[in-house]
Amino acid sequence: MSETLSPSSPGPGAIPRLMRLAFHTGFLLLLGIATARVFLTHAAGPTSWLAVAMAVLLTAVYAAGAVVRHALHRRWLAMTWLAAVTAVWAGLLVISPDFSWLAFPLFFLHLHLLRGRHALVAVVVVTTLVVTAQRWHAGAWSVGMVLGPVIGAGVAVVITWGYAAIYAESQRRQALIDDLTRTREQLASTQHQAGVAAERERLAREIHDTLAQGLSSIVLLLRAAESALPAEADKARARIAEAQRTAADNLDEARRFVRDLRPPSLTGAGLPQALRRLCEDTARESGIDCRFQTDGVPVELPSGYEVALLRAAQASLGNVVRHARARTTVVTLGLLDTEVTLDIYDDGVGFDPAAARPAADGSGYGLTALRERIGALGGRLTVETTPGDGTAVAIRLPLTDEEIR
Template structure:
């Protein structure tokens, strides 16, 4: 954009000052060649008057165009042809004044438009060719023949340079349009960046809010899956103690209640520090699930089995904790609602996926009738599903009245870092 502005400034400077220099050059050469050319006294006085008129014309144009950019206009057209007329008359007095007339070759498109833009350079070519042919008036056929040849050469040059000028003008126009488009694009990009920055700030704020809400839900599910279940187990053990007259049996249930209380205390401490479940602290997921299933079966009296298929791998802590919690919740639902005789848990490592199946032969339920709720305050199946989805997994449930229940969780295999 700066180059285009520089070109326009140079053209403005030429249109104001260039003709002054060309008039001065023509006047000096005409004065020096007055005798060889054979200028009469009348021609000399006429040239002096016309030179003064040309100076006045140039001063007027310089003042008029001082605060105006060079652009075609009616005043510019009048100035151009007035200058041409003075140049024609001066070259009639002395051919060397054609220097002033030749000023019409440069920058006509910044003064003329329409038909005048074509007529102006042709008229200038007539004056220059006539001066080169010996000056006006032409004398003899040879002078006219020379004038015709020179005029044809000038017109051919005008056509060639006109084409070049048109191409350059088109190139400048395209460059200007491209720069303007780039400026508009940059402005739009700046606006988009500002909008993106504002949206990014809003997204960060919403992400923080969503993170807080998600953490609250996670902690609620954590308390439900650990402390609430263990407290339920403690209450059940203490109820047995209260209702049995057998001291040995009562002591066994008290010990179980004590173990559950210690387990709950450990889970509470771990939850506060946002660590993995206690069962995973010293063992991998398969061992933690085997221990959990065994203790659950012993506590509930349900025959429970745990199986691992595929090549077991060390899972990321969040993945392992999620699968353990899903098993704990599913087994808790089985103990409370299924009235099952057998239950089984299978952990399968299949390529880049881990599949966890929990099934029982209990009474089952009608999912359509229950709305996929299990009566656990909203943290049953919905809680397990939310846990699986949090680590980009999924959870499906199959159950029918009298045919038991099967829960299947599928999650990506994310290895321990």
């Protein structure tokens, strides 16, 4: 049987291969038995050879449909094939009533390939042909020649409709399972993100309440000790000053780490407000004309996105202030349907990206670290610059319903 079914019937591939193989085998087996009976009944006469020839033709037409079943997705071609199979079978029915046995598999073919009322009309026509042929060959009516085809047609219709109902129910169950699977994955992702955020908050509190506070106390104690030393204790004063500097440096590192975990500029405000304040601070402190603009409808982004984009803007503007010698820089936040973008452009001196290398003192890794940070979120960072022609840093992060909260 062809796998090309109507939109209201089971689709391609739904019927297991064993069922298709059984159907094809049954069709050809019934055709072979009927042909053999005709051949033996007519003692190899012209009628028997005509039946054999038409049986071979029916086999060829039927097999052609099975071989090129993918081409039968074109409805006109499928209807042509079905009409050819039915017409050759009708010719065999004229030769002998034994070929009435093929009506049962033909019922299924019509029910699968035709739609709604057309399928039922085809079943009625096939049943009528069988009853008429048997009456014509027998020369008289009997209850069996009517009840047999009618019952066979009814069974075929009930089986087909039952299978369609079972298949539709299995499709609904599969859709429900897919929805549950997606919901479970989304829940797991949400729980993971919540766990990461909670751990970041915990680390920020721990560092602020223990390490940072302890270092701050050390700095204060060292300052008090330095002021209490007698004037001649130069060596002790030098050691205390060195310890004070070390503690102060580590305190700055602790505070920077806390800021990285939980940016204060994002507390109580969204990313656009934080970026706008950053531009205002940059303009005020450096004298550069720093402008901020947005494109698109503002949406609430995940905290990971907001932190990454804010850090990217801070790092990029820091490079502009330190290296670009620019007069103007523009920060643009874009909120599109499928992605969030951040572009930082300056009209400074630019640089040669191929010649940019980390310095010996450990600086110069900011761009690499920033690219890794954006890449971890599934985004990408590109830098377009040439010496004397300014610099443009472009960041793209994917934005789907799972990222928008």
